[in-house]
Amino acid sequence: MVVRKLPSGPHSRRAPSEDAWARAEVFIFDVEGTLVDAMMPTLRCWRETFAHFGHDVSLAELHLLAGMDGGEMLTQLLPGSPKTERKDMLAYQGKHFREEYLSHVRAFPGVRALFEELKGRQRKIALATDCDKDQLGHYLRVAGIENLVDAIGCGEDVKRGKPAPDVVEVALRRVRAGRKPAVLIGDTPFDAQAALKAAVTPLGVLTGHFSAPALLEAGCHAVWRDPAALHEALLEGAERAGEPAEASAA
Incomplete structure (x- = not known):
């Protein structure tokens, strides 16, 4: 499933062609809810x-x-509410999630195949996530993508999480994006908002249980069912352009 209609609001960025996003040289991914099924546990x-x-x-x-x-x-x-209470709640939630939920989080199907396809096309891959490094390490392992990521920006690198653009900007710097066209794939409207503030084209997936209209309204140029559907769209775009798809690494 892919929603091709572009939003008409102030965040709309009409590309020269329907698959212009596929020609981006840098692909930045949110992690929780986008690459791993962490929305409901969280x-x-x-x-x-x-x-x-x-x-x-x-x-x-x-x-x-x-x-x-x-x-x-x-x-x-x-x-x-008192600032001290909010601070205590953040600490409790992080500890509780690690103890009760983290080990049960699994990757969505097709994540590694998508990353292999992008690497085969010589694209740069970065992650921009608000989670901490220990959680991220688990997510990389369950998705099997530790060796396919060029740069990472995570919650420990910034003071403000999304929708602030800080973690996206960290990922852009570390992947040495420069002026190369970049896209960010996320599952929430706040991913899209952060991408737009960082001058990155937002794309969406429905794995975070937000509707396609909600993601489009937030600024996403296109929305897919999940990472596997995004991979299929890349392959279909290559076929239409007459380009052979790169063989995935074993």
């Missing part, structure tokens, strides 16, 4: 964290802000 962990501190917040309320910097999310959901 939401459940946050709901349990709120309950532990005496707050009743539904999964639906949490999902509306999924992908947002944790501190900013707490400020929006608990306006006027």
Whole structure:
């Protein structure tokens, strides 16, 4: 599944052709919810964290802000709450997630094949994620992509998470993107907002349980079902252009 309609709002960037995104030289990926199936575990962990501190917040309320910097999310959901409480909640959530959820998170199908395809086309691959390095290490292992990533920006590198562009800008610097055309693939509207602020073209996948219209409205130029569908779109684009697809490495 791919949604080709471009958004008409202020964040719309009409490309010269439908598959112009495929000619980008730098592909930046969000991780949680985009490459690994972490959305629902993260939401459940946050709901349990709120309950532990005496707050009743539904999964639906949490999902509306999924992908947002944790501190900013707490400020929006608990306006006027003490800063010390928010700090304690962030620490508790991180510890609880590592103890109860992290080991159960698995990669979405097709992630390694997608990365192999991009490397075969001589594209640069970077990650821009708000998670910490120890969590990211687990995600890289379960996706089998440790040797396919050129640069990483993660939560420990920045003070502000998405929708601030900081972690995307770190990834761009480390991958030495320069003026090369770049795209960012993410699963939430906050990924798209961060990409636009960093002057990167946003693309979306539906693996974070946001609708295609929501992602398009946030600025995504196109939306796919999942990483495997994005891989299929790359192959189809190469066929239309008369270019043989690169064979994936074993």
